[in-house]
Amino acid sequence: MLRRISVSWLLAPLACLLVIQPCMAQVLPEDRADIMVHSYDGGGVTVTGPSLLVRKKVTKDLSLTANYYVDSISSASIDVLSYASPYKEKRTEVSVGADYLLGDTILSAGFTNSNENDFKAQTASFGVRQEIFGGLTVVSLGYARGWDQVGQITDLDFSREAEKRLYRLGVSQVITKKFVMNMDFEGITDQGYLNNPYRQVRYEAPGAQGYLWQSEIYPETRTSGAVSLGGRYFLGEGSVVYGSARVYSDTWGIDAWNTKAGYTYIHNKKWIFDASYRYYTQSSADFYSDMFPYVDAQNFLGRDKEISTFNDHSIRFDVTYDFAVDKWKFLERGTLNFGYNHILFSYDDFRNVLEGGPAGTESFYDFNAGVINVFVSFWF
Amino acid sequence: MHRLIRLLLIAALLQVAACSSVEPWVKPYERANLATEEMKFDRNPVCESYMNHVYEAREGARGASGSAGAGCGCN
Amino acid sequence: MIARNKFSSFLALILAMLLSLPAVAGNTDKPATPFSLPDSSGTMISLDDYKGQVVLINFWASWCGPCRKEMPLLEALHQRYEPLGFTMLGINVEEDSSLADGFLRDTPVTFPILYDRENTVSKSYDVIAMPTTIIVDREGNVRFIHHGYKDGYENDYQDQVRTLIRE
Numbered sequence: 001m002l003r004r005i006s007v008s009w010l011l012a013p014l015a016c017l018l019v020i021q022p023c024m025a026q027v028l029p030e031d032r033a034d035i036m037v038h039s040y041d042g043g044g045v046t047v048t049g050p051s052l053l054v055r056k057k058v059t060k061d062l063s064l065t066a067n068y069y070v071d072s073i074s075s076a077s078i079d080v081l082s083y084a085s086p087y088k089e090k091r092t093e094v095s096v097g098a099d100y101l102l103g104d105t106i107l108s109a110g111f112t113n114s115n116e117n118d119f120k121a122q123t124a125s126f127g128v129r130q131e132i133f134g135g136l137t138v139v140s141l142g143y144a145r146g147w148d149q150v151g152q153i154t155d156l157d158f159s160r161e162a163e164k165r166l167y168r169l170g171v172s173q174v175i176t177k178k179f180v181m182n183m184d185f186e187g188i189t190d191q192g193y194l195n196n197p198y199r200q201v202r203y204e205a206p207g208a209q210g211y212l213w214q215s216e217i218y219p220e221t222r223t224s225g226a227v228s229l230g231g232r233y234f235l236g237e238g239s240v241v242y243g244s245a246r247v248y249s250d251t252w253g254i255d256a257w258n259t260k261a262g263y264t265y266i267h268n269k270k271w272i273f274d275a276s277y278r279y280y281t282q283s284s285a286d287f288y289s290d291m292f293p294y295v296d297a298q299n300f301l302g303r304d305k306e307i308s309t310f311n312d313h314s315i316r317f318d319v320t321y322d323f324a325v326d327k328w329k330f331l332e333r334g335t336l337n338f339g340y341n342h343i344l345f346s347y348d349d350f351r352n353v354l355e356g357g358p359a360g361t362e363s364f365y366d367f368n369a370g371v372i373n374v375f376v377s378f379w380f
Numbered sequence: 381m382h383r384l385i386r387l388l389l390i391a392a393l394l395q396v397a398a399c400s401s402v403e404p405w406v407k408p409y410e411r412a413n414l415a416t417e418e419m420k421f422d423r424n425p426v427c428e429s430y431m432n433h434v435y436e437a438r439e440g441a442r443g444a445s446g447s448a449g450a451g452c453g454c455n
Numbered sequence: 456m457i458a459r460n461k462f463s464s465f466l467a468l469i470l471a472m473l474l475s476l477p478a479v480a481g482n483t484d485k486p487a488t489p490f491s492l493p494d495s496s497g498t499m500i501s502l503d504d505y506k507g508q509v510v511l512i513n514f515w516a517s518w519c520g521p522c523r524k525e526m527p528l529l530e531a532l533h534q535r536y537e538p539l540g541f542t543m544l545g546i547n548v549e550e551d552s553s554l555a556d557g558f559l560r561d562t563p564v565t566f567p568i569l570y571d572r573e574n575t576v577s578k579s580y581d582v583i584a585m586p587t588t589i590i591v592d593r594e595g596n597v598r599f600i601h602h603g604y605k606d607g608y609e610n611d612y613q614d615q616v617r618t619l620i621r622e
Contacts, residue, residue: 034424034425034426036426036427036430038430040434051426051430053425053426067426069430133404134404134408135404135408136404136405136406166443168443168444172421174404174406174411174414176406177406177410177411177412177413177414178413178414180414180419180421182421184444184445185444186442186443186444187443188442188443224441224442224443225443226441226442226443226444226445227444228444228445230421232419232421234413234414234416234418234419238416238418239418240416240418240419246441246444246445248440248441248442248443248444250440252440254440254441256439256440256441258441264418265418266417266418272417272418280435280439280441282439282440282441285440306437306438306439306440307440312438312439337424337427339427341431341434345438371431371434373427373430375424375426375427377424377426
């Protein structure tokens with residue numbers, strides 16, 4: 001029975017070739033170039049660097065893209081100050097991609113290479129986008145594979161590997177003439193060496209300090225799933241409200257959700273203002289503890305604040321100025337952009353050991369971060 | 381193999397949907413509002429992927445926050 | 456092994472999608488539905504006014520990127536073939552024509568632009584993509600339909616217009 005059904009359904013696409021009424025025509029993304037400078041400053045960490053993106057159609061059906069991205073990191077974070085010394089490092093990421101338009105389907109493929117002196121990552125991705133129901137719905141599917149190589153500056157012989165697989169399903173849906181929604185699902189599985197070779201956990205120990213440090217041990221697999229739902233609603237000329245929510249769960253026991261709401265306003269066709277608020281909260285991983293009772297207390301040990309119980313609030317402002325390029329014949333449009341994001345992280349089970357005092361009674365850690373990005377975009 | 385058949389089925393269904401003459405309730409020529417700059421989900425891909433990176437490095441959750449997801453609010 | 460299966464299914468999916476690529480240009484022979492629409496001065500212009508000529512009807516909007524791109528190319532085509540018994544008719548589908556007029560100030564065209572503010576003509580011509588381009592022969596029959604615009608379509612229009620002019 002199953003076979004009969006599937007065969008008939010499989011014939012349907014072929015029959016479709018004979019249908020006179022064609023589907024909606026999709027378009028490739030516009031040719032553009034973006035030059036951005038970004039800066040993150042918070043919790044003793046600063047990350048700055050440039051990012052450069054160029055997208056260009058080389059034929060009517062093929063659009064190529066290239067991205068160069070640098071993070072220059074200077075870290076004196078609470079982890080570093082607790083059991084190591086401040087450091088500086090640089091991460092360089094190069095990505096190339098192609099989008100190919102075939103009728104009403106866009107096929108895409110990409111490759112990313114990320115390089116640090118002690119960490120290398122490569123990712124290959126494939127995707128398909130298709131319009132259905134007369135263009136009211138766009139479905140996209142994505143698959144990516146990543147290969148990580150983890151090293152250690154203090155031990156050049158140290159080398160571990162990890163692999164990642166990523167599955168994505170996205171649906172974008174026109175609801176009314178003023179309302180669009182989209183839904184995204186992403187499943188990720190990791191296998192291999194997933195901890196950070198420098199990170200430590202603390203455990204109770206006799207002595208004046210009351211605790212000692214040992215290396216963290218993470219499970220060798222992790223599988224996660226996330227679903228998000230978002231929408232944008234057109235209030236009137238130049239005025240849009242938007243919102244989104246996401247839920248997340250993984251096999252390490254981290255459950256998280258976040259929500260975001262914002263408003264976009266266009267003034268005089270020249271200025272675009274955008275303001276948004278985002279809230280995020282998560283529960284800790286099963287193997288997380290701020291202080292383990294003794295050395296090797298469990299088979300897995302983690303004390304990264306990223307896997308602890310915490311929440312963060314963000315507010316963001318953006319201004320875009322559309323500058324006239326009538327004199328510059330080779331440009332269709334150009335914009336200057338400034339964005340500022342303020343984030344407040346507060347931890348519920350990660351204590352500030354720098355405070356001193358009796359082990360396990362230090363106050364819970366929190367910190368503020370400021371994120372700035374300034375960029376210029378050209379459409380040609 | 382079952383999985384393969386199932387996926388092919390889905391693909392076939394998608395195709396039928398793609399080419400079916402389902403009357404779209406918002407016609408292509410009625411998209412004036414939807415096509416505006418302020419209604420775009422991914423107005424600034426560079427800024428968006430940067431903010432995703434900022435959050436993914438500091439939060440436990442990952443995925444479903446990308447360009448095809450809800451807009452980043454970046455300009 | 457499971458991973459490999461998943462991957463092959465993914466490939467199969469892509470294949471299935473490719474299997475059913477639709478045609479983007481059609482070829483019909485039905486009489487063009489008559490219409491009458493106002494131009495920017497309010498004068499009513501009918502398809503009938505161009506009986507005996509080859510007419511290219513282009514449904515467009517100022518908010519549609521490919522339409523904007525196509526407009527100067529259509530103008531070039533109009534200027535080149537107008538003396539040979541051809542005309543271009545641009546049908547703007549926007550409710551608010553001021554946006555179209557703003558665009559036309561920057562990208563002027565010499566062929567008639569008609570305003571289909573109520574979308575009645577767009578509906579009767581079954582405009583399923585923006586832009587939609589329809590070429591009508593001297594007898595008043597719809598001969599070619601193009602949905603969307605990609606670089607190079609203007610060459611197809613030119614070939615088709617030329618063929619119909621010679622008929």
